[in-house]
Amino acid sequence: MLKLALAGNPNCGKTTLFNALTGSTAYVGNWPGVTVEKREGKYKKLGEAIDIVDLPGIYSLSPYSPEEVVSRNYLLDEKPDVIVNIIDATNLERNLYLTTQILETDLPVVIALNMMDEVERQGDKVDSKALSEKLGVPVVEISALKGKNIHELMKTAKDAAAHSRKASSVLSLGELAPLVQKAEEMLKARDVDNPLFHAIKLIEGDELEVKAHDEDAKQLQELKEGYKSEMFGDDFEAYTADARYRYITEKLSCVIHKAERKEKLTKSDKIDKVLTSRIWGIPIFIVMMFAIFHITFAEDFLYMNALYGVEVQGWECWWEAGSFVIDGGIPSPGVLLQSCLIWCTDSLSALAAEGLASAPAWVSSLICDGVLAGVFSVLSFLPQIALLFLFLSILEDSGYMARVAFIMDRIFRKFGLSGKSFLPLLMGFGCSVPAIMASRTLEHDKERQMTIYMTPWFSCTAKMPIYTAIAAAVFVGNDDLVVFGMYLLGIVCAILGALLLRNTIFKGETAPFIMELPAYHLPQAKSLFVHLWDKVKKYVVRAATIIAASTIVIWFVSNFNWSYHMVDSIEDSIIHDIGSFVSWIFYPLGFAIGEYGWVFVVAAVTGLIAKEEVVSTMTVLGIAIGALAADTGEATAIEALFAVSGITTPAVISFMAFNLLAIPCFAAVGAARAELGKGRGFKGALLWWMASAYVVSMMIYLIGSWWWTVFIFAAIIAVAVTCIVLWNKGKLKLPTRKKA
Amino acid sequence: MEKVLRDFKPGESGVVKRVGGDGAVRRRLFDMGVTPGAPVKMRKVAPLGDPIEVTLRGYELTLRKGEAENVIVEISE
Structure with missing residues (x-):
């Protein structure tokens, strides 16, 4: 099968062309070892299918x-049969710079001159025939947007693939020509593929190339001495770089005819x-x-309820009375979609429960309380994630x-x-999962890692119920202040954390x-939806795999005892024992202390799976331990739990801080793993979240309980900061520095 | 007269004379078309005073002032 590679600058219409060519056959993956998207697809309208790889x-x-x-x-390594180099005709100069490098390989090249309609609209002209003559490769004018001429392009590419092409370089025309020739001959003698490309990179002093051919590089270094120029020295x-751009501006001036234009x-x-x-x-x-x-998360759309008292009361769903009720303001599209989805999943759960009524108790419990409850709670965020992503793609595609x-x-x-990391971080307030996925747009590994590390500290919508439920139970009258304070704490920690990591x-x-x-320019509906579909698909797959598996584990440990018998009360379950057993780890954080400390420990640990679990675990356990005489619903069960547990105020804040800073949820962990890979970056993220949650919560509890401990912490921090500063100045050396 | 790109005011223009710096930053500048001989025009400064935006080779390029420090531009008086 013919292999075709699409190459070109960012924003030149490459993705649009790829979508137009491959349609539904597109597959998005990663290039091995790096988080750079790899898109592949097939073009099938030319007899035998052509494999298309979209290069970044x-x-x-x-x-x-x-x-x-x-x-x-x-x-260089995979050697596609033909390269299609897409060029934005409105910006020939910079686009052709890449072309001059591609032409230095021995691979057949076809140039797709995109956005010609835009050039004509501006009254300019680009002579594609002249361009083809100058560069010595076929040039096809296309409009990727309208799908114009793309069949022609593929035919030309197929023809080109049948013939071999000899590499050419702009450097072979200038005063360096003899040097280029010698370097090329040197590499040819060693049977290197694409000798001209490697020769030129060697002359440039390209890091990768010098490493790969260090012998030749040394030989060449002597030769290069003789070619020092007046302007550039060695x-x-x-x-x-200058030669390429000079060639483009000089030789191709006859190709572009700019219309006379005032500024x-x-x-x-x-x-x-x-x-x-x-x-x-x-x-x-x-x-x-x-x-x-607001469009994605607001419960009271346009504040119509708060401002004008517009209200929907008992807005029942038309297909089944009572199943879908909204009270209060008109919900925003995001919330409305979410409510619809929750209604659907609830109905499915109810159906499943009905269908399994005659099955053994553990089967229906596993399926309904375990798998379905867990997977559906993760899925319920899908509409909002999709909406956020849609907006994000619109902003991205429009150039904003x-x-x-x-x-x-x-x-x-x-x-x-x-500045590029701002959006992912901001999206963290909505949901860490799309936020972490959005960090992909960051080019630099360091920056991407740091952004992912900080993202969960911008409290997501699932963390808010924890703050509000607890604030309502413990901080009556000051609850809005406490909720706001938790958001602020997250941001402050993110800033301090970033400074710490940076140093x-x-x-x-x-x-x-x-x-x-x-x-x-206006974003294209088609490419928006291709992108969106891909994200949605990945999220659903993750919910159905990792998350389903983890919910089964949690269900098992909270419903069975050590002899694998199903238990009636959670106090006999494995999770209670584990919770009590690991409680001592959390003693310094305050909330694990006391008879009911294990409840908070279990709540915090289940919160690592999904933050929604924290409130539901506290409710379930609050009822289970009999804190509440009658089962009267969530808020009061939590209130009762806090009342009977006798937990201190610093411990409550420490508990909230732990939930804020620790591993956000399995969905986010999955996203982080996809973006960071399996290696150190990912493990580092888990460690970073847990360690900082532990340390910060401990500080809150200890300082809150015994104010004088503030001096101890201040001293420790002062010493740590001094050490870091000294170390960075090189005045302090670590005795054994770990692998950097 | 020579002037460093970071000191340009919006509307000023000139021709790139030298590009200093090293490694990735310098190569990136070259690749984006900031090479000797390229006409460059300062467009604007970001709301918070940094980075800056310039027009170059028919497109808009943004770079930080710290990076623009490496670009020496010849301006006609």
Whole structure:
């Protein structure tokens, strides 16, 4: 089967073309070893199917970013039969820079000149025939958006794949030509594939290449001495970059015919002027973010209830009275969708319970209370996650996201992050799962890891019920203050945590922030939904696998005793014993102390699986331990639990802090694993969450109970900070530094 | 006259003369088209004073002032 690779700059319409070519055959995975998306699909309209691999959007084949390395290795090692290089015709100069590098391989190349309609609309002309002659490869004008000429493109690509092509380089035209030739011959003698490509990278002094061919690099170093130029000295990297751009501007000037234009502002410029204005930029951004969250999470849409008293009372579902009731304000679309989904899953659970009525008790308990309850509670977040993602993709595709990074960068740089990490962190207030998935847009590993580490501390919507339920039970009258305080605590911890990591394990220079601000354009419904579908699918698969499995385990330990007999009371169950057994670990945190301490321990531990579990565990156990005479519902069961347990105020806050900072939920852990891989980064995240939850909760409890302990902690922190500062200045050496 | 790109005011323009710095930052600047001879025009500064946005080779590029420090531009008086 023919293998075709799509290569091109970011924002050149590559994804649109890929979607148009492959349709439903597209498969999204990861390139091995890195979190760079790999898309594959098939084009079937040309007899035998053609395999299409979409390389990541890149500007160059330099060795610095994982995207570039992945693309480069694919082209050199996997040797596709033909490369289709997509070029944004409105931005030929920079797009052709990558082309000059691709042409240095021996692979057949076809150029797809995209967005020609836009060029014509601006009154410019691009002579594709002349371009084809200059570059020596076929050029096809296409419109990826309208699907125009893409069949032609594939035919041309198929023809091109049948013929071999000889590599060519712009450097073979200049004063370096003899050097290039010698280097190429040297590599040819060693039977290296794509000798010209490697030769040029060696001349550039490319890190990867010098490592791979160090013998040749040394030989070449002597030769290079003779070619120092006046302008660049022995800086061959600068020379080649300059030579490529010079070639493009000089030789291709006859290809582009720009219409005479006064300095007129395009539509995109006008939009940009408002959206990134010094005065309005930030307010507009805040309003936009607020609107997105409001549409997704608000229980009282547009505040119609609070402001105008618009209310829906007993808004019952038309298909089954009483099953679906909303009281209060009109819910936002996100909440409404969620309610619908919950109604569906509840009906399914009810059906299952009915169907299993005659089955043994443990079977129906396993399926209804275990698997279905667990999986459905995770699934119930799907509508809101999908909505958030849809908005996020719209912002991304429209080009606004790059501006958000532009606006926010200043603030985030201080913490070793860049403006690009702002959105994932903000989404954390909604749900950590899409937030962690959104961190994928961050190019630098360090930054992505740090962002993922901090994300759960922006309290998600599932953590809010913990705060509100506890505040209502313990801090009557001050409950809003307490809830707000917990949100604030999360943010403060994230800032301090980022500073700590930045000065210790994630030390080093801040990632550069040099990026294109693409022109604004309307997002494409098709690509939005392809993207969305992919995310939804992954989330559902995760719910059906990891989460289903973990709920079975939890169900088992809370319903069985050590001799594998089903128990009636949770106090005889395995989880009670485990909870009591591990309670001592939590003694320094305060909430584990006392007769009913194990309840809070179990609640906190089940909270590691899903934060919704915390409130439900406390309710179930509150009732089970007989704290409440009559079963009158959730809030009161929790109130009663807190009343009988005699838990102290510092311990309550410590308990909430632990839930805030510890492992957020299995769904988020799954997402983090997908983004960080199985290795150290992922294990580090788990450790980071648990350790910081433990330390911060302990500090809260101890300082809250015995105020003078504040001096001890202050002293410890002062010593730690001094050590870190000294260590960073090189004045302090760790006796045995662990593998860095 | 030579001027460092970070000191540009919105609306000013010139031609890139030298690119300093090293490693990834420098290569990234080259790859994005910030090479000697490229005309560059300062567009704007972000609301909080950093980064900056420039027009270059027909597109918009943003970079931090710290990175713009490496770019020496020749401006005509």
